[in-house]
Amino acid sequence: MRYFEIIESAEQSAAQRAQQKQRNARDRIAHAHEKRSAAATRYQDQLKACDDAIKQAQASLREASVRSYALRDRKGQLLGWIEPQGRLIQGKDRAGTVVGWYDARQNVTRDRHGVLFGTGDLLSALIVCKR
Incomplete structure (x- = not known):
């Protein structure tokens, strides 16, 4: 058992x-x-x-x-416009030729020849001076 x-x-x-x-x-x-x-x-x-x-x-x-926008004088006549172009912002006169560009990374504005115009966004001044 x-x-x-x-x-x-x-x-x-x-x-x-x-x-x-x-x-x-x-x-x-x-x-x-x-x-x-x-x-x-x-x-x-x-x-x-x-x-x-x-x-x-x-x-x-x-x-x-930045979106494209037109610059006009007091009478409403077109002076030029500012538009983004990649990382740069271009300023163009009323004929459409580039008068300069602003580089936000460097915070400088250059004219159409690449010469330093000033620090900061001075594209509207460039467009008005071009006139």
């Missing part, structure tokens, strides 16, 4: 070990799902933050961008 009890005890302990392994495996799977879910949430949060930053940068760029 003792022999059957030993065999039965061994089978029970083997079954208990198998159940414990299954529980451990389920716990590891649940933990991996939690980690994956947390990582996905962090990733989504980072994507949203990047999207918000892009939208904010685009909005500030639209606000700060």
